[in-house]
Amino acid sequence: MAQLDYLAPLKVEDAVKALAATGSYALAGGTDLLVQLRSGRIRPDTIVDLKRIAGTIGIREEAGGFVIGAATPGAMIGEHEALSRAWPGLVEAVSLIGSTQVQGRASLAGNLCNASPAADSVPAMIAARAVCVVVGPAGRREVPVEAIGTAPGRTSLAPGEFVLEIRLPPRPARSSDAYLRLIPRTEMDIAVVGAGVNLTLDAAGVVIEAQVALGAVAPTALLVPDAGAALVGSKLDEASLAALDTAARAACHPISDKRGTAEYRTKIAGVLARRAAFIAYERAGARA
Amino acid sequence: MSDVLDGPGVQPDLKVVGTRPIRPDGADKVTGRAAFGADFNMPGQLVGKILRSPHAHAKIVSIDTRKARALPGVKAVVTGADFPNLASEMHEGGEAASNLRDLAMNVIARDKALYDGHAVAAVAATSSAIADEALRLITVTYEVLPHVIDVEAAMSPDAPVLHAHLFTEGLEVRPTSASNVARRNQITRGDLAEGFAAADVIVEGRYTTQAVHQGYIEPHACVAAWVEDGQCDVWSSSQGQFMVRTYCAKILGLEISDIRVTPAEIGGGFGGKTTVYLEPLALALSRQSGHPVKMVMTREEVFRATGPTSGAVILVKLGAKVDGTMTAAEVELKYQAGAFPGSPVGAGSMTALACYDIPNFLITGWDVVTNSPKVAAYRAPGAPIAAFGVESAVDDLARKLGMDPLALRERNGVRNGVKAAYGPTFQNIGYLETLAAIKDCPQYSLPLGPNQGRGVAAGFWFNVGGESTAAVHVNEDGSVVVVTGNPDIGGSRAAMAMMAAETLGVPMQRVRPRIADTASIGFSMLTGGSRTTFATGMAVVQAAEKVVADLKRRAALLWEVPADKVEWRNGAAVCLDPAKADPKPMTLEILAGQSARTGGPISAQVSLNAQGAGPGFGVHVCDVEIDPETGHVTVLRYTAAQDVGKAIHPSYVEGQVQGGVAQGVGWALNEEYIFDSDGRMENAGFLDYRVPVASDLPMIDTILVEVANPRHPFGAKGVGEVPIVPPLAAVANAIRSAIGVRMADLPLSPPKIRAVMDARAS
Known part of the structure; x- marks a missing residue:
């Protein structure tokens, strides 16, 4: 019988190592992953929960812009007043995902890396010129949001890579x-x-x-x-x-x-x- | 707004009936304590799962289960070969008759899989993961056959034939070759050609609807235990524990008394739980494994293998004089039955013109098998589809005549003494009162803005009575238990308790309604056909009346007076014998406390076959606004008026009306089965099978028109099915009014409306 392992690493390096193995899937909010698991569409060997890695949940202001942790749930984004003032379109896009219950879990990076062409937050992030911080075996790189998805269900992320955070640029007046x-x-x-x-x-x-x-x-x-x-x-x-x-x-x-x-x-x-x-x-x- | 309009025949001075107490099952449901189908578990139970056909139509060449059986943890594997082949035999179930042979073949395929999702094998294992693995290890060799799902394509002479034994019934000459047309039925009166010749105005239309699912939130679930001595227990969520018992006994060849079925709380049925899917499989797996077996469907299985109701083609032609008097009507209904005969086209035919008094008409119905799940009853089965066509055509007729659509319906509307299109003569009906209620409602005269439209439609449903049993037990403290055999899908516990309380003269809170297993109460037909408040309610009232007669006898015994010197008033026996020096009334509590002295426990049971169910009529008005750029329809306002006889608990009657409207609006706007070119369902989930969510609907206003049914102790008529009949046309007529174009193909989804807007602009 198949076995399913669950890992919840505290460090980026450990997550990268675990995700490099075939059959490993990254888990943020899980609102897509668990549905696919239950329906039998995917049969993972290992699920790597990213939420215990420092910085993956939370929103901070940095260099005039915002940094949103990969696993930050929609509810936190929706309730963030400064972010809502600066990027109301992005926040409303995130807030449209799923139900109130789903909002408590569904994450920005998860919505992106699920790679559905219909993901609500993605056009808003692209229009915002948002950039992903990607970590992986080759280190750290920054890529624009529109470069992540390559086809329905497929991303440009290499084995072992995952999105750590999403950066929004400084906001001019008007x-x-x-x-x-x-x-x-x-x-x-x-x-x-x-x-x-x-x-x-x-x-x-x-x-x-x-x-x-x-x-x-x-x-x-x-x-x-x-x-x-x-x-x-x-x-x-x-x-x-x-x-x-x-x-x-x-x-x-x-x-x-x-x-x-x-x-x-x-x-x-x-x-x-x-x-x-x-x-x-x-x-x-x-x-x- | 919610109004209750008292009409003819309603009893005055009722103390409990007609009030709005909290439902007896309310606390259980809001706290999550209510135990639904999937909440029951037994020690040592196995997980049962089903292997389903991935093909819409295929010959099953072979099934190799050896690898699955060899997998550690797998305790049983069954296929069609484990079940007896039954002879063709009709069984009357309450909402619709079923052919037991077909029912058994729908539970598990034999030589052919007839739709995507048809059960082919089932396993029981010690865990869900092992059961899944076992399903993967079963090798089924199929010979894929051409399939047909569209109803008219299935009727065509060159269509792939599902059943070699199926020869069309109801034709003048029996056909010489098998086809997918199971039956033709016709209802006719007068002379059609003469009727159309007498008409000044004629309208015609062709309308289509898609298969839609009942969409109950709770998936089918059961636990079955087959003990070594052949005694079986089943716990399951259904609309009738006796129906489950009968069908399991027939499909497995058991004595009825060897099966006990305990009903779970039911999380919605709408007609879809009037048959069995899992229970016979779980029993067979339990027999083979020696363990209890639990089976719970996924949502995908619910869509692919249960329900739905028919997709259909409806042809309507109406003729009328310039003053609006209808002279002729011709209606042709072609309904998908799914994999086995038995679409609701018969009921569709009988209801199609039931609101109208027309001298000349012909209604023809076609029951057609298709490679899709066998249809199951869905709330007023067949009637909404027929009404969509007829009420759309009546709307066009009103437009062509320049008449108000309610006035046209009033002119031709049925009233007491009119012979219904389907046969009987109407008595105590409230159709005209219901039309008047909508004419007078505030919404009907509100001004409309740009891109807005208003539509009205009427609807009819028979409602039925049938066999029911109820028991009333008075406990030693004077509290009361009412036991019935009907699962509560629409607030019937409250209705039963209220009717018993009214009859006994005690507060409703002293009466506890219970729903018993098949060994603890006499037979009752299932909860369906809007029969429970009428028929089971009648049994409850009669049992309570027997208790009252017994209480009077007991009081007379204690007072030492003749029984006719005792009257029952306000929950107590009153002595009428002037010779007695002012005896105090003896309450139910006092009599209950002394029951041992007067003959033992106070209890009565009544079994009956209730006749005289009153038919119901609904008239709805719907206001919509169209977004002309996207084609999106917003339902702005909705008022539903309905002749309900007497509302036992008005809030739950209003809930029934609102629920029917919500489902009808979904049917009209977005719901549909979508199949790919291989006949596989593409939207087997609530994401892409779009039932309305709360924010899609306005507050649905209701007007309860009370024209009492004298055949029921309090005047009740069935209420649960009528309200789904008018909405399809009410919505379509509102859209017609908003955009000026008749849209005849459901669902009226945004892409279709945008296409019409584009065509109109160019």
């Missing part, structure tokens, strides 16, 4: 973000399309920097530079929003599946990008 997703219901669902928009305005209310990221419209969440560029120099007039809509749709190459057709997803990507841009713009203006 900048804010927003995330919207479409689900057939009102909660407890998976995004058919997700859109994160992160904007910085000048004193006159003109967009000087814009990042747009989309979820569930391609094998991985996408950064869409053309969509961001469509907004720069505008005050979100109709023409720039139409250009955003077009650019967002052009970036989509979704599949048709039980959650939505490719055609529908593509249309909705444009709709949500416009709506999220509008919300981010209002918020950024309020942070003058």
Whole structure:
């Protein structure tokens, strides 16, 4: 009979060593891993719990930005006032994941490394230009969030590597973000399309920097530079929003599946990008 | 808003019936103490698991279980070969009849697997992990066959045939070759051609619905113990312990008296727990292993192998005069039955036009087998599907005539003395009162904003009576126990206690309702067909009346007066003999305390076959708002009015109405079985099978219209099924009103609505 080992190392080196073995899976909140284990989709030999490693749970401000530990649960992120003021879009994306009970466990890095193209926090993190601190047998490296997922369920992490923390850059004045997703219901669902928009305005209310990221419209969440560029120099007039809509749709190459057709997803990507841009713009203006 | 409108025939001066006490099972449920199917355990029990077919249609060439049997910890392995082959025999279960041969073959496949998820083998082992490993070690050789799931494709002459023995019944000429069409039924009146010729306006529509699951939260679960002397015990969650007992005895070839079934608390059934899946397998595994065996389905198994109700195609043609008088109706219903005959198309046909008094009509129903799970009863089985088509067409007819949709329904609505489309003559019905209640409700006249729409729809359900037993025991302290054999799926414990208390004249808190195992109370048909408050309630009241008669006799004995000189008032015997010098009334407590002197324990049992269940009508109004860019539908407001006879406990009746609406809205907007090209279910979980969550629904307002049923001691009619009948069309009609386009293919999910918006714009 198969045996399942559970390890909860205190040190990064021990976790790296344990995760380098085949059949090892990293456990943060476990809200995806345990479901996959129960359904028989994965049959791990070893589960390596990362939550006892110092720094994997918690949020700290550092060099003008924020550092979020890999296993920090959604509930802690949602309740963090300074983070919510600076990155309301990222926080709302995290808060949309699962139920209240799931929020007590589900982690930011787990949502990323589960590598679902529909993960809610990922477009918001990409739009925020968030960077992952990855540790592994070859040491420590920093990679942008969009470089982690490579395909549904697959990441660029090498054996033994895991995400230790996620860093958000310093926040200029008059900048804010927003995330919207479409689900057939009102909660407890998976995004058919997700859109994160992160904007910085000048004193006159003109967009000087814009990042747009989309979820569930391609094998991985996408950064869409053309969509961001469509907004720069505008005050979100109709023409720039139409250009955003077009650019967002052009970036989509979704599949048709039980959650939505490719055609529908593509249309909705444009709709949500416009709506999220509008919300981010209002918020950024309020942070003058 | 929740209103109770007293109508004709409702008894005045009731003290308990019609009030809203806390339910007797409430504390157990909110504290988590209630023991559901999976909560029962026995010492030494094994874990039972099922190997299921991964193919929608396949011949089972061979099953090799040797490696599984050799695995340490595996105590039993069974396949179809371990069960007797039964002859075709219909068994009336309460909600629907079942063919025992088919039932047995659905529990475990014999020579063919007929759907993805069909049980092929089962194991019992000392741990869950060993049982899983054992399933992996069973080698089944399949010869995969072409499959068919779509109902019209299954009716086609070149469709793969599921059962070589199935020849369509109900045709003028018996067919010469087997097909997937199990039966055609027809109901007709008048002259259809004449009726349409007399019409000034005709509407026609083709509507489709997808298979939907009952979606009970508690998965099927049981523990079975087969002892060496052949005595069997089963603990399981079902809608009827007697149904479980009968089916297990038939499937395994046992004497009914050798099986005792104890009902667990039930975490939802909605008709889906009116049959057996696990219990016969657990018993067979227990027989082979000599240990008790526990089986609990996963959610995925619940979706793949239990329920659902039919997907269907509905064709409707209606004709009316310019004044709205309907002259003719033609309805054709094609229902998926799943792997074995027995879709609810018969009930769909009988209910389709039940709200309307139309002189000329033809209703044709087709029962069609498909490579999908055998359908099970689901809340007013068959009626919501038929009503979706008919009520959508009536809405279009009202639009075409320029009439208010309620006025059109009122003009053609059935009333007392009208012969129903399905046969009997209506008496004591409250359909017109229910229509009037919606016409008068605040929501119906609220103004609508942009992208908003309003829809109304009506619905009908027969409700049934049937066989029930109840016992009433008065304890020595004057407290009372009421014992019945019906699992409480809708607040029936409260209703039983209240009706007993009302009859005995004591507070409801002095009456403790209990649900007994099959050896501790007489036979009762299962909880279904909205029969329990009516039929079992009637048995409770009659048993309580027997107790009252006995108490009067005992008081007369103590007072030494003739029995007719004693009356029972407010829970006490009162002496009417003027010769007696002012004897104090003797309360239930006093009489109970002296029972040994007056003949021993005070107790009565009544078994009956209740007749005269009153049919129920519902009228619903739904307001929606559409997001034109995403196609997302928000249900803004919803009011449901229903003729309930007399609400024994109005809060739980309102809960039934709201629950039916919630399920109907889910059916209308998002719920559906999705199969891949190989016939495997793609959304076997609550993530992608989307029942509404709380935030998807507004507060559902209710109006209880009380037109009493004189055949019940307090006027009760069944209430649990009617409320799921109107919502599919009420939602669709509201969307029609909001976007100006008739959408006829459920579910009305966002991508479909966005596509309509795009087509409308271009």
